[in-house]
Amino acid sequence: MSHDIAAPAPEVLALAGGRPVRDTLLPYGRHAIDDDDVDAVVRALRSDWLTTGPRVAEFEAAFAGQLGARHAVAVSSGTAALHAAMHAIGVGPGDEVVVPTLTFVATANCAVYEGARPVFCDVDPGTLLAGAEQAAAHVGPHTRAIVAVDYAGQACAYGDLRALARESGARLVADACHALGGSDADGCPVGTLAELSTFSLHPVKALAAGEGGVVTTADPALARAIRRFRDHGLERERGPATMTVLGRNYRLPDIACALATSQLAKLEDRVRRRRALAGRYDEAFATLAGVQPLALRPGAGHARHLYVLRLECDRDLALRALRAEGIGATVHFPPVHLHPYYRQRFGTRPGQCPVAEDAAGRILSLPLFPTMTDGDADAVIEAVDKVVGALT
């Protein structure tokens, strides 16, 4: 009778017993496997090689070619890629490695594997990237390397980072695990922006191999050191294999390379789809009170690995409420320097990186993966609107 003049009843959160926006949980990320990916793996399985066969070199050549990098070396994970990079530039005991605290733990762990001390730097409050300004505050006489992290898929300002590395005699490594398919503001592809760039082929990243990783570099000596490191420190080029350094078994099998090569052909399309979905979010959240997307560096080719929102309301409650609505939001990342291991082993403490610490309590990552439909994205937007509206 009077429904045309009544204000719409506020929607009851699923957390409070209301009807959820979705009946099933939309994950924050998901790999995409097509029939031709399956066929490529089956061909590898039926071939003479399961481990190091022709598909490793094939994948490396295709990866390097696509990024315009001179060398690509396939390894068993993104973590192995970072570790191999630390080894190749000679990181060791007594050295310091400057690492942003807002990253996955592996970025810092790799310095520790080689006996060095990670020194944590803060991030920019808008982009949550650590650039030269943040890193410079921690560069000193013991700094061997600076690791730049392309958080969420946005490339750092590498020109400034390269200048800082040059002035301070430090080596520059990119943890580009989020940024495959992206580029810097000058159009140079991620993978060519630092001395060594590292990638992950974990299924939640842009290109899935099961587990896997890649290091790219323009320097043939560094590429050779990484090849040696992934194979026990053995050099097999001339005569019997000779071990000259202590390496690991970080090889990536042919089976995984077959999958990665097949996926590589679709990378551009998938990054394009991620950008379209992220653009849909950008548009919706630009006008929604109580949420703030990350700042974008003008001109940079964002790979849109994560869609991160900063909230004004209670983040942990919002996370639970979104999950109840069927939206698999999550947090990237708790600051590395606050993990108990780092606090105990290296004496790191709260207050050291105030911007990252504050952000880490407010951010969440929304579902974003190439096979999401526009309808999935609209459900995410509806749920964020509902939850943020109820909690603020």
Ligand SMILES: *Cc1c(COP(=O)(O)O)cnc(C)c1O
């Ligand atoms: C995924 C990831 C890694 C580690 O990659 P794995 O393949 O899982 O070992 C390292 N750094 C960042 C920023 C990542 O997102």
